[in-house]
Amino acid sequence: MKKGWRGGVFLFFGISVLLLLGISGDKNTAVKGKYSDFETPESCAQCHKEIYREWKQTMMSQAYTHHWDEIEYFKLAVPHASRDKEFKEVVEGCNGCHTPIAYFVGDRSPRPPSAGTRANESVSCEVCHTVSGFKGDVPVNFNYLMTPGKVKYGPREGVKSPYHDTVKSDFIQSPEFCATCHNEKNPFGMWVKSTQLEWKEGPYSKEGVRCQDCHMWTGKGVPAVMSKAVADMRHHTFPGGHVMAKIRGAIEVKVYSDEDEYEPGDEAKITVQLYNAKAGHKLPTGSVEDRQLWVEVHAIDSAGKRYILPVDKKGFKGEKYTITSNELAYQDMGEMMGIKDFKGLPRDDLEEGHRIYRIAFLDPRGRPTIAQWNTKTFAVDYRIGPRETKIETYTWDIPEDIAPGRVKIEVKVLYRLLVRSVAKFLRVPEDEYRTREINSAETYIEIIE
Numbered sequence: 001m002k003k004g005w006r007g008g009v010f011l012f013f014g015i016s017v018l019l020l021l022g023i024s025g026d027k028n029t030a031v032k033g034k035y036s037d038f039e040t041p042e043s044c045a046q047c048h049k050e051i052y053r054e055w056k057q058t059m060m061s062q063a064y065t066h067h068w069d070e071i072e073y074f075k076l077a078v079p080h081a082s083r084d085k086e087f088k089e090v091v092e093g094c095n096g097c098h099t100p101i102a103y104f105v106g107d108r109s110p111r112p113p114s115a116g117t118r119a120n121e122s123v124s125c126e127v128c129h130t131v132s133g134f135k136g137d138v139p140v141n142f143n144y145l146m147t148p149g150k151v152k153y154g155p156r157e158g159v160k161s162p163y164h165d166t167v168k169s170d171f172i173q174s175p176e177f178c179a180t181c182h183n184e185k186n187p188f189g190m191w192v193k194s195t196q197l198e199w200k201e202g203p204y205s206k207e208g209v210r211c212q213d214c215h216m217w218t219g220k221g222v223p224a225v226m227s228k229a230v231a232d233m234r235h236h237t238f239p240g241g242h243v244m245a246k247i248r249g250a251i252e253v254k255v256y257s258d259e260d261e262y263e264p265g266d267e268a269k270i271t272v273q274l275y276n277a278k279a280g281h282k283l284p285t286g287s288v289e290d291r292q293l294w295v296e297v298h299a300i301d302s303a304g305k306r307y308i309l310p311v312d313k314k315g316f317k318g319e320k321y322t323i324t325s326n327e328l329a330y331q332d333m334g335e336m337m338g339i340k341d342f343k344g345l346p347r348d349d350l351e352e353g354h355r356i357y358r359i360a361f362l363d364p365r366g367r368p369t370i371a372q373w374n375t376k377t378f379a380v381d382y383r384i385g386p387r388e389t390k391i392e393t394y395t396w397d398i399p400e401d402i403a404p405g406r407v408k409i410e411v412k413v414l415y416r417l418l419v420r421s422v423a424k425f426l427r428v429p430e431d432e433y434r435t436r437e438i439n440s441a442e443t444y445i446e447i448i449e
């Protein structure tokens with residue numbers, strides 16, 4: 001008996017050790033090296049002028065310093081972690097992706113951007129070009145292997161540099177590399193970012209079209225000042241949701257009515273088709289807790305009067321999160337910031353009744369949240385997959401008093417990087433929440449008497 005009991009304890013102990021090892025095998029939290037082991041982007045810029053100029057204007061060069069990142073981190077995440085110690089590790093971990101060098105050298109509570117420390121380098125040249133692979137089974141939560149030193153990993157074989165060694169790496173050219181930061185699992189085990197998983201399930205992975213093919217433009221360029229221009233340089237522009245040229249037309253839209261002519265009081269059926277034509281993953285992707293992608297349908301009669309056409313409900317579970325509403329939400333922000341009796345903010349801060357494409361993030365009490373680290377469950381995933389078509393219908397009871405003549409049915413596909421009510425509350429600059437038009441379409445019907 002006794003022996004058996006002991007054996008059980010041993011077995012239990014052994015499994016616990018294995019579990020611990022297994023878990024820490026995916027984690028990458030040890031402190032390694034010091035700032036001086038890594039070079040600044042400016043030192044790379046001496047020779048890689050063109051690439052540096054490009055990178056400097058992307059979001060990745062501002063991943064720590066950009067206003068909204070600074071605000072979310074310092075106004076919400078850091079105070080939350082100091083109130084609730086359970087979140088300490090995850091909040092330190094923000095920087096495993098947003099300013100990896102700071103994280104790895106042990107600068108785990110970096111000073112704000114205004115202090116001008118090296119944390120401001122964000123996702124720099126040295127971060128990406130010293131990565132050789134990842135730890136564990138799935139690329140997620142900054143589990144890349146970064147080794148500072150003479151070797152820079154790149155896409156080409158046999159490239160010579162007077163300054164460093166170069167090694168061709170298949171890994172840096174793979175979507176799994178991007179995924180070490182673009183997939184994220186939070187402390188509740190939720191995949192709060194899954195861009196690479198979405199890509200993998202979709203059609204582009206089967207065709208071999210990588211993240212790099214769509215986000216790093218290939219064309220004429222000079223890789224280093226002393227080398228010759230090449231026709232196929234990998235440009236470092238990384239355009240995404242912040243770049244109008246990238247989002248414009250990402251979704252195609254068509255609209256049609258079931259008849260050409262109606263009388264006042266008739267019922268018109270309007271159909272809208274949306275097609276994710278350009279993105280290799282779902283839309284929205286990435287920071288989906290912040291992003292709003294929605295469709296507005298309006299009718300404008302011959303006298304110029306505008307009517308909202310609310311979308312027809314389909315009746316699936318959690319649908320209420322996919323129809324714009326100004327119900328109060330984000331109450332967890334009050335708890336993080338220590339504001340007593342915080343009632344919350346309008347959930348969408350938009351005209352009500354329109355279809356919105358999202359996966360709603362819910363806090364431990366089931367309320368919508370924009371804090372991905374505080375997300376315990378998801379509501380329905382109603383986003384538009386790569387090359388997926390979504391069809392929405394609008395049943396419109398044409399008012400008795402509508403002006404006769406031509407009625408324009410106007411459809412707009414709109415995008416915001418951040419919910420306006422949240423942005424205003426936290427004083428995020430307006431550029432972050434202005435409405436961006438992805439696409440539009442129109443059709444006409446005739447009202448006869």
Ligand code: HEC
Binds near residue numbers: 046
């Ligand atoms: C003194 C000049 C110089 C400096 C400084 C320099 N490089 Fe280079 N680097 C080169 C040259 C030259 C090449 C070869 C370019 C070519 O012919 O394609 C190169 C190539 C590369 C490549 C491409 C390898 C490939 O597979 O195509 C990478 C990546 C790279 N450098 C990263 C860096 C990083 C990161 C820094 C800063 C830490 C840096 N370099 C600093 C001169 C420099």
Ligand code: HEC
Binds near residue numbers: 223
């Ligand atoms: C987010 C990661 C990332 C960052 C940051 C980054 N690079 Fe790269 N770089 C890549 C990838 C990925 C490739 C190869 C793309 C491919 O071949 O598909 C590449 C390619 C290169 C090349 C080879 C270009 C060619 O076509 O010969 C050079 C040189 C280079 N990078 C230098 C730099 C320098 C200098 C910086 C900083 C100013 C920098 N990179 C920042 C990911 C990055």
Ligand code: HEC
Binds near residue numbers: 069242
């Ligand atoms: C070391 C972590 C890391 C790696 C590796 C990485 N990224 Fe990023 N990336 C980030 C972070 C953090 C941001 C968010 C910047 C910000 O704060 O807005 C970002 C932003 C972006 C954006 C801009 C999105 C927007 O909102 O406009 C694009 C596009 C992007 N990354 C593509 C890539 C691609 C493609 C690769 C692989 C070649 C890659 N990234 C590798 C961390 C990383």
Ligand code: HEC
Binds near residue numbers: 197242250279286
């Ligand atoms: C077929 C082309 C294509 C491929 C492949 C692709 N993307 Fe994108 N991606 C786009 C387009 C187009 C957008 C802009 C749409 C938008 O954000 O509204 C985009 C947007 C993004 C954004 C910004 C989302 C936002 O609004 O903040 C990120 C981050 C991103 N992509 C990362 C990746 C990563 C990582 C991969 C690989 C796993 C990848 N993309 C593969 C085309 C592509």
Ligand code: HEC
Binds near residue numbers: 141182
């Ligand atoms: C596993 C990597 C990873 C971790 C950990 C991470 N982020 Fe991010 N974060 C990203 C990437 C990648 C993006 C860009 C996604 C996109 O553009 O849609 C991003 C985007 C953001 C944005 C939106 C930026 C914008 O320009 O709209 C904010 C704010 C942000 N992160 C804050 C945080 C905070 C706070 C934490 C910690 C609680 C954190 N992140 C943890 C990878 C990470």
